[in-house]
Amino acid sequence: MNGMLRILLLCLCMACLLGVSACSSKRISAYGPSQQAMRQYTMGQRVVQTAQKQIGRKYRFGGESPSGGFDCSGLIWWAYRVNGINVPRVTGDQAGAGVRVPPRYAQPGDILVFKTGRLWGGLHTALYVGNGRFIHSPSSGKRVRIDSLASDYWGPRLRDVRRIVR
Secondary structure, three states: OHHHHHHHHHHHHHHHHHOOOHHHHHHHHHHOOOHHHHHHHHHHHHHHHHHHOOOOOEEOOOOEEOOOEEOHHHHHHHHHHHOOOOOOOOHHHHOOOOEEOOHHHOOOOOEEEEEOOOHHHHEEEEEEEEOOEEEEOOOOOOEOEEEEOOOOOOHHHEEEEEEOOO
16 A cells, blocks of 8 residues: 555655646746636737838828728737727727836836827837837828837837737
């Protein structure tokens, strides 16, 4: 019987180490990202990848499609929509969508809100890519591109970060 008890204890320990029992679920949730957090990050990455396929497309005021071009909020609306998530279509509404996140915690797919002037509330939106970079459709005559938050123009104008995928 003593040998059988040892084998049972060894099997139980192995199950905990291999993650097939409740032992591993407590350890993962305490020391690693949750399954929900991993899905969020993955969806944010997918939204960014969708938008990145539009790099080089022309800016068009009111644009919301690859065939017609994009304005800033149209690119965000389209990239989320392709991935099955509804976000507001216009910049002012995107600036209040989701939940506010401190900029240091920005994740791929978060909406960045910039204060660029007084026209139409003077707001501009973009998608955070990661590593201090973002993708956006800047303005008339320009094309969808990736820029840096470290730039002298964009960095000081960052007003807010909005997390859509919770």
